[in-house]
Amino acid sequence: MELIIEKTPTFDLRQTLDSGQVFRYKEIEKDKWLLYAWGERAFIEEKNGAYYFDCTDAAYFQNYLDFDTKYDIIQMKTQDKGLISSAIEFGKGIHLLKQNPFETIFSFLISQNNNIPRIKSIIERVCDALGEDKGGYHAFPTVDAISCAGQEFFHSVGAGYRAEYLVKTAKTLLETDMSGWDTLKTDDLRGELIKLHGVGRKVADCILLFGYARYDVFPVDTWILKIFSNEYPKVDANKLSGLLVKKYGNYSGFVQQWLYYFGREEKKYGQKPSVIIR
DNA sequence: AACCAGGCTCTCC
DNA sequence: GGAGAGCATGGT
Numbered sequence: 212m213e214l215i216i217e218k219t220p221t222f223d224l225r226q227t228l229d230s231g232q233v234f235r236y237k238e239i240e241k242d243k244w245l246l247y248a249w250g251e252r253a254f255i256e257e258k259n260g261a262y263y264f265d266c267t268d269a270a271y272f273q274n275y276l277d278f279d280t281k282y283d284i285i286q287m288k289t290q291d292k293g294l295i296s297s298a299i300e301f302g303k304g305i306h307l308l309k310q311n312p313f314e315t316i317f318s319f320l321i322s323q324n325n326n327i328p329r330i331k332s333i334i335e336r337v338c339d340a341l342g343e344d345k346g347g348y349h350a351f352p353t354v355d356a357i358s359c360a361g362q363e364f365f366h367s368v369g370a371g372y373r374a375e376y377l378v379k380t381a382k383t384l385l386e387t388d389m390s391g392w393d394t395l396k397t398d399d400l401r402g403e404l405i406k407l408h409g410v411g412r413k414v415a416d417c418i419l420l421f422g423y424a425r426y427d428v429f430p431v432d433t434w435i436l437k438i439f440s441n442e443y444p445k446v447d448a449n450k451l452s453g454l455l456v457k458k459y460g461n462y463s464g465f466v467q468q469w470l471y472y473f474g475r476e477e478k479k480y481g482q483k484p485s486v487i488i489r
Numbered sequence: 490a491a492c493c494a495g496g497c498t499c500t501c502c
Numbered sequence: 503g504g505a506g507a508g509c510a511t512g513g514t
Binding site: 231232319322323324325326327329330372376408409410411412413414417425430431433434435448471475484 | 490493494495496497
C-alpha cells in the first residue's frame with residue numbers, strides 16, 4: 212500500500228524518528244528509512260518535499276503519524292522567547308507518534324538506564340527472536356511470547372538486569388484486565404502502570420505519552436534533569452516532573468519532547484542548552 | 490579507560 | 503518519606 216505525506220514546517224520525519232520516542236527504525240541510506248511499528252512495516256523515501264510510504268497498512272501509518280494534533284497552535288502557545296522557543300525552532304517538525312501500548316511498555320522497560328543505540332539493538336534482537344514472522348520481518352512480540360521466553364533469553368540479548376522486569380511484567384499483564392485503562396484519568400492510569408515491576412514514574416510517563424497519547428505528562432530523564440538543573444537545583448526527577456506538568460498542563464508532553472530533542476542533538480555540536488535564571 | 494545512558498528496586502534510616 | 507547502593511551492558 213502507498214501513502215504520501217507532505218513535508219511541512221511542523222512535520223519532519225527525521226526529527227520525529229530521532230527524538231527518542233521510537234526504536235524500531237533505521238535510515239538505510241540517505242533519505243530512506245525502514246520503520247516497524249507493532250506488526251506493521253514501512254519503507255519510506257523522502258523526495259521532492261514529501262515522504263513516500265510503501266507500507267503494509269496505509270491507514271495504520273496515517274494514524275500513527277498523528278496529523279490530528281494542531282502542532283502549529285501548540286508551538287505558538289508555548290513560546291517563551293527563551294529556551295523553549297529555541298527548542299521549538301530546532302525541532303518544530305517533531306510529531307508525537309501514536310504507538311502500541313504494549314510495545315511502549317516493553318520498549319521503555321528496556322530503555323531505563325540505557326542508551327538509545329543499545330536500546331535499539333536489544334529490541335531488534337527481541338523482535339527477531341520472539342515476534343511473529345511476517346515474511347521478511349518480524350512483528351513486535353506478543354505479551355504471551357515475552358512471558359514464555361524466560362529471563363535467560365533476555366539476558367542473552369543484552370537486556371541485563373531488566374530481564375526480570377520484562378518477564379514479570381508480561382506475566383502480570385496476562386492476568387490484568389486492561390479494558391478500562393483507556394478511559395482512566397492520566398494520574399490513575401499512571402498508578403496502574405507503576406504497579407508493573409520495573410515501571411517507575413519516568414517509564415510510566417513515556418508509556419502514557421507515546422502509547423496512550425496522554426499529553427499532561429512530562430517524562431524527566433537525565434537529559435531533562437540536566438537542562439533544568441540551573442532553574443531547579445537539587446530537585447529529584449519525580450518532583451521536577453510534577454512541577455513541569457503543573458506549569459505546562461496539556462502541552463507538557465510536547466514541550467518535553469522538544470526540549471529532549473534539543474538537548475540531545477545540541478550536545479553533538481558541543482553546546483549546552485539550559486534554563487537561564489534572571 | 491572511566492563515565493554515562495529516555496531509572497528502578499530494595500534497604501536502611 | 504527520603505537518601506544511597508546496586509544493578510548489566512555496551513556506547514562514547
